[in-house]
Amino acid sequence: MTTVHAEAGKGTLPHEPEKATLEGRNKVLAFWLFLGGEAVLFGTLFATFLALRNSTNDGPSAAELFHLPLVAAATFLLLASSLTSVFAIQAMHRNKPKELRGWLLITVVLGAAFLALEIYEFSVYVRHEEFGMTTSAFSSAFYTLVGFHGAHVAFGIVWIAILIGQLVRKGLTVVTAPKIYVSAMYWHFIDVVWVFIFTVVYLLGKVG
């Protein structure tokens, strides 16, 4: 408890700066717990989708709707962004703030590209395929599941962008390091959820 005391002075950034203070360790642990809850959240959304996947109400079905090349492109973008956020954490552990900022920036850009593809995909469905939120139980479930993931991506992009700003202003410290580590955990988790989305929603949707 008696840890945080702001002193001007010298010293090295510890090997794992995210776990150097009790506050940092608490943050990382609590974020794991939160991700456990998020697993249930997405699990329930997947369950809803699976229950309603065939209720197309004479609207488009999954097999008619999805274009795999677009989904594949989105998948590789997000997968690559997950790798770049690993590199960001490695740069942080090597205490290279500039490198860290660079990798985070690339992560944000890749994430934004993913999000742009998703928005494009949704707009095509709504405008050209007459597939909106109210079309069928399947459409409601699809937009809610994939949209929840998209909202997570959007939140992650803004979050990491703000952290880049903080890195510039405050530098890499034992206060900023846990935030960056936790945001990287979040980003990986988003990718993990997407693995299930492209498998269960898109690929299995095509298989029928």
Added chain:
Amino acid sequence: MAQTAQSLNPARPPEAGHSVKRYTGLMDWITTVDHKKIAILYLWAGGFFFGIGGLEAILIRIQLIKPMNTFLDAQTFNELITMHGTTMIFLGVMPVIFALMNAVIPLQIGARDVAFPFLNALGFWTFLFGGLLLNLSWVMGGAPDAGWTSYTPLSSTTYSATHGVDFYTIGLQIAGLGTLIGGINFLATIITMRAPGMSYMRMPMFAWTTFITSAIILFAFPAITVGLVLLTFDRILEANFFNPATGGNPVLWQHIFWIFGHPEVYILILPAFGIISEVIPTFSRKRLFGYSSMVFATILIAFLGFMVWAHHMFTTGLGPVANALFSVSTMLIAVPTGIKIFNWLFTMWGGQVRFTTPNLFAVGFIPTFTMGGVTGVMLASAPADFQFHDTYFVVAHFHYVIVGGLVLGLFAGLHYWWPKMFGRMLSETLGKWTFWTFIIGFHLTFFVQHFLGLMGMQRRVFTYLPNQQFDTLNLVSTIGAGLMGVGMLIFLWNIFITSRKPADAADDPWEDGRTLEWTIPSPPPEYNFKQTPLVRGIDAFWKEKLAGHKSMTPSEPVGSIHMPSATILPFVMSVGIFIAGLGFMFSRDTFGSEVLSFLFNNYIVTGLGLVITFGSMLMRSLFDDHGWHIEPEELEGR
């Protein structure tokens, strides 16, 4: 390691953290991050909603006092039963549970605060604003009327055209967020903040049940979050999740609700188990019988609690295989619960039992809860459930476990820890009056309802025809409810006169305290422990007492104590969510005023609320909270 770590922040001078703004009066309560004050806030707010829920119950019972009564109309009755259930569970008892957790858990594990004081405050304020939003429905066009389970299609816009159910979905969503935050906070607190020497298997049982309860919250609440989102989308965005006409399925709502809903009842009862496991050993002057089996039973109950949800849906038509499966898993829960009942009995056996008010409630809990458990096993039998389903037998069952179990447990806990929370002993005489009036009133109210149910009286009906043998039993039930009300009033009177007395409670006012909270002043100073204690065994304080020591051995020298800063951001964030929720709810309405219509229909109100919330989040992220320090001189000065 921490020392090196700190030196990396060159921007701040050493004393920067020491000049901190301290608030007084109302601002102190709005900005506090102290777990002891948040506990009191939870208690007040929970007590307030409990009072509302209690009044609703009295109104329901007055309506049912005689056949064909016209005291309430059917619509009002539906709103009352819906709000009674919802308020009591989400806004009445859960906050009081959180009050006791907040007041006691950091003290019991020898910590100076919870892991996340800021989130602790945020959890409280989101709960409060969610609860206020829900209750605002009474004055904004009608309360929710689809039952506390809000089954579709009854809760769809077709059958529930007012905004009532929207208040339910969005109010609970916001309150649920607070609960989830609280759950994660307590998990992290118990994992990382235990005093030196306090291994998991040396934790007091209340800490254990809080830990397991928080884990259930973590895994159960996201399910209802999704369920409520789906229902909101169905009602406001015209989605089709539960609408059979467009391919949806109402059974899906029942599943999602109960996948959350059944663990929820264990979220309610496990803390009560923990309280009883603290009170009975203290007033038996014996250690808890079968401690490790208690821990094991708690974990087992939590696990099984997730595996039984469909026993609420036996009559839905899931088929014999599912019904048999859920029937068996439900009956299995009786095993760990039975272990607990016997452990409490064996703890008292051969002990020097003192029947103080807390112990009266604890001892009253055991047979009352057992009766609720036994009817639970009866209901678990799927064929029999086809008879019991939706009758007053079910109503009697769940009131036996929730009121006879949880509420008696909460009364035990409140009387037990009241001196620690407020520094004043509640009157024992009035406490015993509370106990006898409440428990007699309780059994009068609900025991007869078993028979009403078996005789075929349906639950949720707003009146009944005469000469079905329902008349006398309903009259008895209503008289009992009045007596429970009298018990509550005596308790409130007790609180009132106690608050006028001097705060002179001893550190260990029951004199047989076994755990760490009784080693520090009542109420504790804001840093709790001047020196973190060294824990040498289960029932740490009792162990020192047996060794002839008057206090704990400290595990550290007296030193500077770091404290988190007070902040108004949690309050502001919750106000933001409240505004956003209200805005979203009315986004499809046409208002008399052009301006209002414009603001709501274009999501401007919603957006404003979200800007407030996310803006506060951003501020919290951008401006580091350096906290402040209490120096050794101030500690000695006390």
Added chain:
Amino acid sequence: MATEQHSQEGGVKHRHRHEGPQRHIVVFVFSVLLTLLAFAAVAAGGVNATFAVILLLVMAALQVVLQMGFWMHLKDKGHLLPIVFMLGGFFIAGTCIVMALYWVWWD
């Protein structure tokens, strides 16, 4: 900046060997391969539906285990509680999915 001093003083106190990017690139390559295989299996068509379901789910699970183990460091020591709570979350999520597949629609 304090962080700059690290490079001068770091040599003495610096006992940890930082892991290189290689193994993460390996995980990435595996993930890419698994993803490609999954898409290819569906795009090629003609795969038995039951077989496809099992194959796709196994590959998804494999990819998730790889990423959570290496990228989220769950394989490292000191991660018992995170593993317990993540498995708990996945278990309840799995329960929900069993519910959705078997107990929502019936004849």
